[in-house]
Amino acid sequence: MTHKILIVEDEENIAEVLIAYSQQQGFSTEYFNSGKGVVNFVKHNPVDLILLDLMLPEVDGITVCKEIRAFSSVPIIMVTAKSEEIDKLEGLNLGADDYICKPFSPKEVIARIQAVLRRVNKPTANIIRQSGFEVHKEDYVALLNGKDIGFTAVEFKIFLLFLSQAGRVFTREDIINTLYNQALDMSDRNIDNHIKNIRKKINQVEEGLNPISAVYGVGYKFKAT
Template identity: 55%
Template sequence: MMTKYHILIVEDEPAIAEVLCAYCTAAGYSIKHFSSGQTVLAYIKDNNVDLVLLDLMLPDIDGVTLCRETRLFSQVPIIMVTAKNEEIDRLIGLEIGADDYICKPFSPREVIARIKVILRRAGNLNDKIIRQSGFELNMQKFNVTLHNQPLDLTPIEFKILERFLANINRVFSRQEIMDSVYDGFEEISDRNIDTHIKNIRKKITAVAADMNPIVSVYGVGYKMEC
């Protein structure tokens, strides 16, 4: 029996909400629609939600705040939907934990295609735990510890560390890292990766001062040695 995924649609524009609800239903998903963000967090806490389509501009609570607060207790996949298309808005959405970003106007078929990709990816991550050289990274719970001490990583930092731990001694270029954690947002500078690596290193050494496992490879990128 095929799993019927439950999609939460948070959209205040009636015409857009109607289209999204219709296409999600036609694709075989069960849906719940809210036109504001007031009860979204409580609903996610109390219900089995598989993915959230989240409008950035809502009448009461903005989508960025909702995404950030959701990430305090849940790693449910989130696709942000918005009329804004500036690079800074994309960066904010992705940095706080959104899994994808769609700008209005959009093709409803493209939205469904992206939902399928993200749900497939989320399904592949279930129960995946990586243990390596004192690190324990749990993909389902979206947390990581070093010597049993938690590392407080941002969602992007978590994805970068997961890539390294799953591929010890493999050298990744900055572009490869960007492609794997930003889902093809080409406008993002590779210097963002340098900043994330610097922050990950600081958080590792705060727990284990003698550890510096992420190594720079001159002219290429980075690798992890454990």
């Protein structure tokens, strides 16, 4: 299957490189040098991913992204040149799947494209979605509102256990037995530290959110919202 990439970039030299590298990887491409007409094109033409520059003439990338998200979940990778723009991206709920900063290596862009396509095309049996969280079992990736939480492998396994059975109370022994099959000398304190780190990383993405609650004298559970 050939994936079609829509490249929206006003700098001609950058667009030429992106088009060339994309086609070398077997992708077909469509190209716009401004934001004008992009939304209408996406409405009437199937594309598999959009590389969307933030600063565009006529219609900016933020507006284009918002308008596309009103009717489509096509993957969008935003392209930005300034640190202030990155702050703006992170502060807005645009619905973009990823962003990349100029200057960049074309190989890095291709790697990002391939990663996003793998993620969105992965069988849903390998993905758990719950209360704003999205966990990709095979990739050891946990997202909160589209942003990578950054769990370690052990933290990911613990969080996956909670998320897969939301509402169930797990004792520390349950967690140890499930994750380690008693092969490692894990203690209750180790588990408590992992839970603490999981909560901290979730809070770094969304301040004040605490979906894992302690059940006094028993263990922990995930609270679905």
